[in-house]
Amino acid sequence: MEYLDFELPIKDLEEQLVKCTLIGEESEVDVTSTCKQIEKKLAETKKNIYKNLTPWQRVQLSRHPNRPYTMDYIKALCGDTFLELFGDRNVKDDKAMIGGLGKIGNQSYMFVGQQKGYNTKTRQYRNFGMANPEGYRKALRLMQMAEKFNIPVVTLIDTPGAYPGLEAEERGQGEAIARNIYEMFRIKVPIICLIIGEGASGGALGIGVGDKVTMLENTWYSVISPESCSSILWRSWEYKEQAAEALKLTSFDMKKNKLVDDVIAEPLGGAHSDREATFKSVKEYIEKSYAELSKLSVDKLLDKRMEKYFEMGEYKD
Template sequence: MEYLDFELPIKELEDQLDKCQIIGQESDVDVSNTCKQIEKKLEETKKKIYKNLTAWQRVQLSRHPNRPYTLEHITNITNGTFLELFGDRSFKDDKAMVGGLGQINGQSFMIIGQQKGINTKMRQYRNFGMANPEGYRKALRLMKMAEKFNIPVLTLIDTPGAYPGLEAEERGQGEAIARNIFEMARLKTPIISVIIGEGASGGALGIGVGDRVYMLENTWYSVISPESCSSILWRSWEYKEQAAEALKLTSFDMKKQKLIDDIIPEPLGGAHYDKETTFKSVAEFVTKAFNELKDLSTKDLVAQRMDKYSKMGEFKE
């Protein structure tokens, strides 16, 4: 298990507990009371730390290397029924964007999401979850296929942003994302979006226009990352914590602003502490959302989606 800087008190107590248990196993000394005291203190420390997280600490948790990524979510919530589909039928297959058909609680879904990679080699292969234009065009192709066969769409968002390279711009990165937003707004099948990690800028929005949009508790969703915001405003990354607070990017901030529909709770410590519970929660929210949307007519479905996004950003002073 890897620990973030604010989790070091937890690491120290877990190390003490391990040593205490080893002493009890290797000697005749009764250390059961000592172990119980350490366990109690460990639980209290976890609650104190994780119940009072700052915006920047939640950003750090969303990037935790042990956190489940898109393909792990897909494999578990579909119970291995996922059939991956490839290519945009124009340029090539983008490894940062994955998609295909799978069943969740007996219902078929077209599932699309960004995959970051679980180690250095795989992260390079997946381009760190930053999709090129062909990735967004692949996603749109799969959405159109789902619309044709009346299959609901599920998108899993986890990206630091769309790939900003010269070659991506040459192939129409901005147009590809804009086209996805336009087409998703009027897609004639239910769309459910779940932010499972980072939701950065247009890279996230390119597959994030949904009838229901959920965020896992320790994720973020914003037009820009805290580091980039800090570098623009202060010419330094040192103010990333201030930027994170100012951006109002946490799941709680997003729900308060009515930009998402609900927050999916995570186990104490984050999704990586109890992955099975996290997968179960995601599947339950997706099924609940689909049940709310499945009986709507195509006209009402699209009208409600349009109305939902038209209302965003309205404020009275």
């Protein structure tokens, strides 16, 4: 188990509990009351920490190495029914962007999302979840395929941003993302977007236009990461915590500002602390959202999608 810096008090208490339990097992001393006291203190500490998280701490939780990634959700939701599809039919297959068909119950869905790696080798293979233009073109190809066969789309967003390399710009990174945003407004099937980790910049927006846009509790969604914002404004990463506060990037800030539709609660400690409960909540949300959206005609679906984004923000002539 890996602990973040603000979780160290929890680590200390859990280690004390383990030692207390071992003493009871290896000796004739009755340590039941002591263990119960530690358990009580541990529960209170967890509650105090996780119920009062700062924006920067939520950013840290969204990046937790044990947090479930896109393929974890797909496997949990679809089991053996998932069929991965590859390639953009133009350049190559982007390993940072995955997609394919899967079933939840008796309903088929087209899943599209960014995939991060679990260790050094797979992180390099997945390019740290940063898609190239061909990744966004693959995503659009799959969404248009879903439209052709009247299959709803579910996007799972978890990226530190689109890949900013020279070769990505040469192949039209900006155009690929802009094209996806434009075309997703016109896809004639329900689109459900879920931010399951990091939702950074155009990399997230490239698969982030939908009828329902929802964030898990300990995720973030912003035009820029706190570190990058800090380096631009203060020429240093030291002010990332202040930047996170100012950016209003948490799920609750986004919901308050009407930029996302819902927030899915996570188990105490984050999605990684109880994966099964998280998967169950996401599954229920997808099924509930599709049940609502499937009742709308195509014209009404597209009109509501457009209105949703027209209503965001304020401006003056």
